[in-house]
Amino acid sequence: MNFYKYKKKMIKENDWRRQGQEKYLKGVKLFYRKYKPYSEEWEHDHCEFCGEKFSEKEGEGLKTGYVTANNYHWICDKCYKDFKEEFEWEIILP
Ligand SMILES: [Zn+2]
Secondary structure (H helix, E strand, O other): OOHHHHHOOOOOOOOOOOOOOHHHHOOOEEEEEEOOOOOOOOOEEEEOOOOOEEEOOOOOOEOEEEEEOOOOOEEOHHHHHHHHHHHOOEEEOO
């Protein structure tokens, strides 16, 4: 018996954070970056899974996270850890 295999954390199929992200986030490259808004008109963003806020403002929101190459889809550390195996992300470190 391979117990290690069963100890690996699996996120339930009906986890509330799932919203069909696999359509655009499965198997993509993610960059670990300091948060920067996608557009100059935006000042914050939300985690693609849990909705946690990312913001450049002092004392507000997360400052770093995992993001797609175009700086558009942000994922917080926790959701990254929870979904990384399933989504097979390739991580590009700075
Ligand atoms: Zn999250």
